[in-house]
Amino acid sequence: MAYRNATHALAALAVAVGATAAAAETPVERGRYLVETIAGCGNCHTPRGPKGEFAAGKELAGGFVIEEKPFRAVATNITPDKETGIGNWTDAQIAKAIREGLRPDGSLIGPPMPIELYRKLSDSDLAAIVAYLRTVKPVANKVVEKSVYRIPLPPNYGPPVASVPDVPRTDKVKYGEYLAGPVGHCIECHTPLVRGHRDWSRIGQGGQEFEGPWGVSVARNITPHPTDGIGRWSDAEIKRAITQGISKNNAKLAPPMGFSFYAKMRDEDLDAVIAYLRTLKPLPRAN
Ligand code: HEC
Numbered sequence: 001m002a003y004r005n006a007t008h009a010l011a012a013l014a015v016a017v018g019a020t021a022a023a024a025e026t027p028v029e030r031g032r033y034l035v036e037t038i039a040g041c042g043n044c045h046t047p048r049g050p051k052g053e054f055a056a057g058k059e060l061a062g063g064f065v066i067e068e069k070p071f072r073a074v075a076t077n078i079t080p081d082k083e084t085g086i087g088n089w090t091d092a093q094i095a096k097a098i099r100e101g102l103r104p105d106g107s108l109i110g111p112p113m114p115i116e117l118y119r120k121l122s123d124s125d126l127a128a129i130v131a132y133l134r135t136v137k138p139v140a141n142k143v144v145e146k147s148v149y150r151i152p153l154p155p156n157y158g159p160p161v162a163s164v165p166d167v168p169r170t171d172k173v174k175y176g177e178y179l180a181g182p183v184g185h186c187i188e189c190h191t192p193l194v195r196g197h198r199d200w201s202r203i204g205q206g207g208q209e210f211e212g213p214w215g216v217s218v219a220r221n222i223t224p225h226p227t228d229g230i231g232r233w234s235d236a237e238i239k240r241a242i243t244q245g246i247s248k249n250n251a252k253l254a255p256p257m258g259f260s261f262y263a264k265m266r267d268e269d270l271d272a273v274i275a276y277l278r279t280l281k282p283l284p285r286a287n
């Protein structure tokens with residue numbers, strides 16, 4: 001996958017640990033937290049400046065291009081601007097776009113927007129994300145270029161999603177699985193692609209290549225394999241990799257992983273993700 005103009009500012013952001021108790025969060029606060037941290041919508045939807053830095057004041061305004069062999073995908077403006085964004089869509093239409101990949105006109109939203117995983121977003125988190133998107137600053141930014149898909153897209157991603165319950169945060173591993181999957185799509189980048197489909201029997205094995213201004217980065221093995229994965233890493237070392245982009249041997253990690261978003265994750269959510277990663281089947285190096 002080639003992320004054009006996408007050099008990621010690895011500047012360590014201050015870790016803003018939310019003091020708000022989860023239960024006291026309003027939907028808008030919950031949505032803001034998800035979008036600005038683990039979901040990292042802006043990692044694709046916010047345009048970038050010449051050095052790959054996020055364009056100031058243009059959060060979620062679209063125009064960022066992600067190029068891979070099967071497509072040249074142009075992320076859209078998802079701010080509430082009525083002319084150039086999604087300001088005229090109803091809440092239900094925005095929710096359907098995110099969880100089912102269908103626009104109000106019935107057209108399909110293509111990859112790499114991770115719809116396969118977003119189908120498992122809970123009803124309340126989906127509603128929270130929509131509520132938050134309504135509150136972001138409308139940015140007038142007409143994204144003229146259309147995505148080009150050189151592969152046939154399916155007519156849809158499956159039947160309409162009726163209802164998805166919340167995953168209880170008291171079940172640390174299950175909640176970590178939910179964060180690393182449906183919300184954060186960590187496992188999408190970190191699971192091998194075989195003829196265009198993720199091999200879900202090898203979650204976390206890595207191997208997928210991402211091309212961009214940084215050269216080529218290869219998603220690493222994040223299973224608990226003792227030598228090829230992160231089995232011998234401490235929790236602190238894994239956290240540092242996720243939030244600061246620094247590997248166990250102190251080497252800097254390259255984009256497109258959204259380190260600057262994950263830097264603002266709450267500690268208990270990082271703990272849940274790590275608890276889940278430690279339950280994955282240990283797998284040897286992919287290639
Ligand atoms: C990995 C990159 C990526 C991530 C992460 C991502 N998107 Fe997208 N999104 C895209 C691309 C690319 C498109 C346009 C696809 C196309 O042209 O069919 C898109 C399209 C959309 C659309 C349709 C808008 C329109 O005008 O057609 C909405 C709504 C949307 N994304 C919302 C979100 C939200 C909310 C999040 C975070 C929860 C998110 N996206 C995360 C890449 C991404």
Ligand code: HEC
Nearest residue numbers: 184185186189217218219220222241247248253254256257
């Ligand atoms: C857009 C793709 C993408 C997403 C999303 C992503 N990663 Fe990564 N990740 C990568 C790539 C590529 C590397 C290797 C970078 C390099 O080699 O410089 C990496 C590296 C890592 C490493 C360092 C491993 C090592 O051996 O140094 C860890 C740990 C990790 N990712 C965990 C996660 C977690 C947890 C999430 C979700 C919160 C996540 N990643 C989301 C692409 C991604």
